[in-house]
Amino acid sequence: ETGVTQTPRHLVMGMTNKKSLKCEQHLGHNAMYWYKQSAKKPLELMFVYSLEERVENNSVPSRFSPECPNSSHLFLHLHTLQPEDSALYLCASSQDRDRAPYGYTFGSGTRLTVV
């Protein structure tokens, strides 16, 4: 079971579409993360939010736009994506950005296919 919920589970979008991925946690965590997982590649950390403030952005293209309206919700807005952006997008949360003694709690991910 997971305390982090991601929707939708699957998404197919055209390159000119605009869509959003949603992540929700009610664990009382203060830090949230977006990861990208592509086939045969290591996990890529995309964005880190701590107390609703973006604290890390790992050279992610501007076609990915995160939003964290409160400590329980995290969005990833997508527009004009490329086929190589097809991947599993994982959301995670932790107690705090500077303390994660129990590691991260991950959602089940959104499988994105760009056509």
Next chain:
Amino acid sequence: GDSVTQMEGPVTLSEEAFLTINCTYTATGYPSLFWYVQYPGEGLQLLLKATKADDKGSNKGFEATYRKETTSFHLEKGSVQVSDSAVYFCALSDRGYSTLTFGKGTMLLVSP
């Protein structure tokens, strides 16, 4: 900087075989160490953890011991099942900087 190195997969075993997946790390401080498991089509789940040297983490028959002298955290299971087929990730969290550093993952395939 911090890094985690895992053995390359896939690791292919028959049911009831003994499993070892090697993990070594480099860290500047005194990290906490984790093993995560990812079943097909799912996100990562925390399998076990250890927060200080000589700690042994265990869960669902899996074990790993934090070895500071060899900077290792190898995952072991005495008798694997088909349902253990998944990708296993070793990770560390260096105190004072919690962003987890993950290894590349090791795929385990268990056949009946």
